Amino acid sequence: MKDSFQATFREKYRRMSFVALCIALIFSVSLMIPRGSGVMRAIIVNPDTYQQANNASWASISVSFMMGFFLPLIGATFLRNTIRMDRDNGTMTLFLTTKFSKLNYIMGKFLSNLCLMLIFWLIILIFSLIGTLLKFGQTTFNPGQFLMPFLILLPGLIFVSALTIFTEVIPGLRGRLGTAGLVAFLVILYAAGANYQHTPGHLLRLFNLSGSGYLITNIKQTVVQSSGKPLTLLKVIGASTSTRYTGAHNLVFPTLKLTGLDFLNMGLLVLLGIGLVVLAALLLERRPISTYHMGRWEMRLPAFRLPAKRLPAMEMNGIKHSQFYISSRLLTGGVTNYWVLIIMIIWLWNWGSTYSGLIHSAFPILFLAVIPLFAELGAGGVQNDVYQWLRTIPNGQRRQTIKECLAGITLSIFLVLPALSKVPAFMMVALFIWAVQLPLACQLLGRLTGSKRPVQLVIVLFFYLYINGAPLLPFDQSGLTLPTVIYLVIGLGSLSLLFFPKTYPIKK
Numbered sequence: 001m002k003d004s005f006q007a008t009f010r011e012k013y014r015r016m017s018f019v020a021l022c023i024a025l026i027f028s029v030s031l032m033i034p035r036g037s038g039v040m041r042a043i044i045v046n047p048d049t050y051q052q053a054n055n056a057s058w059a060s061i062s063v064s065f066m067m068g069f070f071l072p073l074i075g076a077t078f079l080r081n082t083i084r085m086d087r088d089n090g091t092m093t094l095f096l097t098t099k100f101s102k103l104n105y106i107m108g109k110f111l112s113n114l115c116l117m118l119i120f121w122l123i124i125l126i127f128s129l130i131g132t133l134l135k136f137g138q139t140t141f142n143p144g145q146f147l148m149p150f151l152i153l154l155p156g157l158i159f160v161s162a163l164t165i166f167t168e169v170i171p172g173l174r175g176r177l178g179t180a181g182l183v184a185f186l187v188i189l190y191a192a193g194a195n196y197q198h199t200p201g202h203l204l205r206l207f208n209l210s211g212s213g214y215l216i217t218n219i220k221q222t223v224v225q226s227s228g229k230p231l232t233l234l235k236v237i238g239a240s241t242s243t244r245y246t247g248a249h250n251l252v253f254p255t256l257k258l259t260g261l262d263f264l265n266m267g268l269l270v271l272l273g274i275g276l277v278v279l280a281a282l283l284l285e286r287r288p289i290s291t292y293h294m295g296r297w298e299m300r301l302p303a304f305r306l307p308a309k310r311l312p313a314m315e316m317n318g319i320k321h322s323q324f325y326i327s328s329r330l331l332t333g334g335v336t337n338y339w340v341l342i343i344m345i346i347w348l349w350n351w352g353s354t355y356s357g358l359i360h361s362a363f364p365i366l367f368l369a370v371i372p373l374f375a376e377l378g379a380g381g382v383q384n385d386v387y388q389w390l391r392t393i394p395n396g397q398r399r400q401t402i403k404e405c406l407a408g409i410t411l412s413i414f415l416v417l418p419a420l421s422k423v424p425a426f427m428m429v430a431l432f433i434w435a436v437q438l439p440l441a442c443q444l445l446g447r448l449t450g451s452k453r454p455v456q457l458v459i460v461l462f463f464y465l466y467i468n469g470a471p472l473l474p475f476d477q478s479g480l481t482l483p484t485v486i487y488l489v490i491g492l493g494s495l496s497l498l499f500f501p502k503t504y505p506i507k508k
Contacts, residue, residue: 001101001104001105001107001108001111002108003108004104004105004107004108004109004112005108005109005111005112005115006108008082008085008108008109008112008113009112009115009116011085012078012079012082012112012116013116016372017078018078018116019456021074021078021120022119022120022123023368023371023456023460025120025123025124025127026123026127026460026464027368027463027464027467028070029063029124029127029128029131030127030131030464030467032062032063032066032067032128033059033062033063033128033131033132033135034052034053034058034059034062042062042063042066042236043058043061043062043065043234043235043236044233044234044235045219045223045231045233045234045251046223046227046229046231046232046233046234046247046251047233047246047247048233048246048247049227049229049247049249050227050247050249050250050251051247051248051249051250051251052247054250055136055140055250055251055252056132056135056136056137056140056141056142056146057140057142057145057146057252057253057254058251058253059128059131059132059135059136059146060128060132060145060146060147060148060149060150061149061215061218061219061253062236063124063128063149063150064149064150064152064153064211064215065194065210065212065215065236066236067121067124067153068153068156068190068209068210068211068212068215069190069194069210069212071117071120071121071124071153071156071157071160072156072157072160072186072190072209072210073183073186073187074117074120075113075117075157075160075161075164076160076163076164076179076182076183076186077179077183078116079113079116079117079161079164080164080167080168080178080179080182081168082109082112082113082164082165082168083109083165083168083169083174083284084168084174092285096285096286102281102282102284103278103281105281105284106165106277106280106281106284107277107281109165110161110162110165110277113161113164113165114157114158114161117157117160117161118157121150121153121154121157124150125147125150127464128146128150129146130464132146134465134470140252142255144255145253145254145255145256148255148256149211149215149256152211152214152215152256152258152266153210153211155209155266155267155269155270156208156209156210156211156269158269158270158273159207159209159269159270159272159273159276160186160209161273162272162273162274162276162277162280163182163273163276164182165276165277165280166276166277166279166280167181167182168280169280169283169284169285170283186209189204189207189209190209190210190212192204193207193208193209193210193212193213194210194212194213194216194236196216196219196220196231196234200213205261205262205265206265206268206269207269208265208269209269214256214258214262215256216234218253218254218256218257219231219234219253222251222252222253222254223251226249226251227249335372335373339369339372342369343366343369343370343373346362346365346366346369347366347415347418349362349366350362350363350366350418350419351418351421353418355422355423358418358419358422359419359473359475360467362418363418363419363473364463364466364467366415367415367459367463368459368460368463370411370415371455371456371459371460372452373411374408374438374439374442374455374459375442375446375452375453375455375456376446376452377404377408377439377442377443377446377455378404378442378443378444378445378446378447378448378455379446379447379449379450379451379452379455398499401443401498401499404443405439405440405443405495405498408439408440408442408443409435409436409439409440411439412435412436412438412439413432413435413436415435416431416432416434416435419431420432423475426480427474427475427480429484430474430480430483430484430487431473431474431475433474433484433487433488433491434473434474434483434484434487436491437487437488437490437491437494440490440491440494440495440498441490441491441494442455442458442459443494443498444494444497444498445458447498471483474487
């Protein structure tokens with residue numbers, strides 16, 4: 001069970017789609033925290049009676065409502081090929097020739113899926129807490145009221161983690177058809193249970209995977225106790241311009257209270273999930289269901305011809321390339337051509353957007369899209385052993401560092417060109433300094449850690465705080481001097497440390 005868990009977890013954890021999902025969840029939280037104004041609202045409750053989203057108790061209710069819908073769908077799509085991977089690469093065929101415990105194998109797969117779902121859940125919880133405190137402060141924050149809407153999601157996550165495993169062993173549901181059917185089932189189940197105008201039946205209360213039933217009950221009771229009137233309007237992700245927000249009363253949601261029947265339903269849901277895992281072990285195939293063919297592998301290594309004295313260029317496969325070209329190729333080596341095309345489309349979108357749309361959406365999305373490129377700075381050369389190999393050449397590491405700095409700075413300036421054309425003149429210098437220091441800081445962090453993850457994490461956190469209102473980018477006229485000085489110091493410090501003689505890479 002331990003080996004099955006570790007192999008599956010590491011396979012999923014190392015995928016770029018896992019990082020992309022984590023980033024998407026982080027920034028989706030900022031959109032799900034409710035706002036008291038605007039056409040698009042995360043949640044709307046009796047707007048003719050109550051002021052909307054004017055205290056911290058609204059945040060956890062809103063995020064839990066929407067994450068209760070999206071997290072099961074993520075589980076149905078991202079986690080649902082754990083057994084298929086073993087079938088495709090021939091591991092399952094090898095297992096079937098030995099006496100291995102099917103229950104331990106399936107249980108390891110289930111625990112791996114559950115851990116990944118808990119990571120997603122924990123990311124949502126942490127960044128919801130950060131966003132709530134940044135928006136509403138600590139005056140109206142209640143830790144118990146904030147935590148309960150997230151805790152009621154756990155039984156549903158356990159059941160979905162087991163259901164994805166179970167559907168992979170059922171004939172006819174092992175492929176894409178099973179994924180589509182599972183997604184459709186979860187969407188219908190959510191729609192049926194999230195209807196506040198009808199009382200759900202016993203089955204819907206039992207299979208309340210999203211926890212929406214508990215949230216609706218809490219909202220109904222709070223509305224009746226505060227105004228004496230029933231709940232007349234409840235919208236999640238509402239975008240109605242006809243709705244009149246004339247309410248003047250304050251609505252504070254108390255801590256969610258569960259009845260004995262609610263705890264019983266949660267317990268039964270967890271037991272059903274464990275039962276599906278055991279049943280999946282019994283239904284696992286006893287002989288290979290697909291033939292695995294070992295393909296032919298060919299590896300072609302580029303031939304490098306190095307000049308004896310100087311290193312201005314390298315000759316690769318008979319074609320002479322400069323170090324600047326090789327540094328640029330190292331930046332884009334970790335992404336596909338399709339991703340580069342997406343980056344170019346977003347860059348063109350920056351040119352066509354308004355100034356407000358640029359600073360609030362287009363500019364952050366562009367730099368989030370190029371995170372894989374900035375993560376290659378420093379770390380890419382260390383992980384590919386290029387930087388260690390250049391140590392055998394006189395001044396090789398220094399020359400490569402210079403070319404890599406130039407490649408990163410060129411990329412960063414190219415990305416901010418649309419913003420430079422739209423900002424006022426006095427902001428251009430500040431934005432230019434920010435664009436120059438960003439690749440220098442990324443290269444230093446990647447060089448020292450030998451890993452791409454710290455750079456990815458820092459950029460994600462930076463733009464998450466910026467989207468939530470932190471004045472980190474030089475687009476604010478009132479507080480322009482201090483950030484500019486800070487970024488100038490970071491840039492100069494990173495540049496000096498990159499050429500410090502005792503700065504050696506740490507390969508992981």
